Amino acid sequence: MKLDLHVHLQEATNVAIPDARLVRKLIDVVKSRGLDGIAVTEHSDTSYGYRIKEIVDREFHGEIIVIPGQEKPCGPHHIVELHLPCGCIFRFVAHPGRLLPPYPEALDGIQGVEVQNGSWVVDEESVRRFAEERGLILLCNSDAHTLTDIGRHQNVIDLSTLCTAAHGSS
Ligand SMILES: [Zn+2]
Numbered sequence: 781m782k783l784d785l786h787v788h789l790q791e792a793t794n795v796a797i798p799d800a801r802l803v804r805k806l807i808d809v810v811k812s813r814g815l816d817g818i819a820v821t822e823h824s825d826t827s828y829g830y831r832i833k834e835i836v837d838r839e840f841h842g843e844i845i846v847i848p849g850q851e852k853p854c855g856p857h858h859i860v861e862l863h864l865p866c867g868c869i870f871r872f873v874a875h876p877g878r879l880l881p882p883y884p885e886a887l888d889g890i891q892g893v894e895v896q897n898g899s900w901v902v903d904e905e906s907v908r909r910f911a912e913e914r915g916l917i918l919l920c921n922s923d924a925h926t927l928t929d930i931g932r933h934q935n936v937i938d939l940s941t942l943c944t945a946a947h948g949s950s
Contacts, residue, residue, distance in 0.1 A: 783845065784934045785819040786860055786874060786894070786921035790828050793927065798828070803835040806927075810844045813931025817845025821860050826850045829863075845939070855886030864939060868946035872919055875900035879910040891945040896920035898932040917945055 795802050810818055820829030829848030836846050849862040851874055858874040872892030877900070879893075887910075895907050895918040911918050920933040 781816045781845075781938050782814055782934050782936055783817050783819070783847075784813075784815055784922050784924070784931050785847070785849075785862060785872075785919055786821050786851070786897070787818045787924045787930055788822060788851075789818075789820045789832060790822050790825075791925045792930070798831055798835065800835055800839045803832060803840065806832070807836065807840060807843050809927050809930055813934070815844070815931045815934060817847065818930065819847040819849045819860075819862050821849040821851045821862075823851050824853075826861075826863060847939075855884050857884065857886045859886070859890065862942065862946075864943050864946060866939070866943040866947070868943050870942045870946040872917070874921075875902060875923065876907055876910075877901070878903035879906045883910065890916065891942075891948075892917040892919050894919050894921055894923075896933045898922040898924060898929055917941070 820832050822828045826848050833846035833848050847862050851858055851860045860872050860874050862870040864870055871890045874894055875897040893907055893911050893916050895904055919935055922929050922932040924930045
């Protein structure tokens, strides 16, 4: 399954209250990028993602996968939370920059880390070392703030893999 797990859709569309027309457009964009789905991760707000998911599922028979989530500041880092269909919450570090020990406490209790981010430079070597030490899932996400950028980075990963990781650590 191909998923872009970090998309700021409200910022990308400037639409405060999404409707079926906007969602139709989004579905077409997502499919044109070869994606099966996206996570909608507004800043400190899960309601936007839930609203998008509701419209996709109700009006468009779940044509794409939408994972509602949010991006939250946490110490020196930004953590993205994904509300998975299984009920688990998967947490990953967004655009970690360069990660060197001692690692801040903000990085405890996460299951993934971005090794590529469409909007920020990430030091791949230090991030891979950190992920290996902790058994974290490496992610490549667009961090899209425009519709054009959706899917610029994507992951080949199953929801069950995310769920198992989230479940195992909660
Ligand atoms: Zn972001």
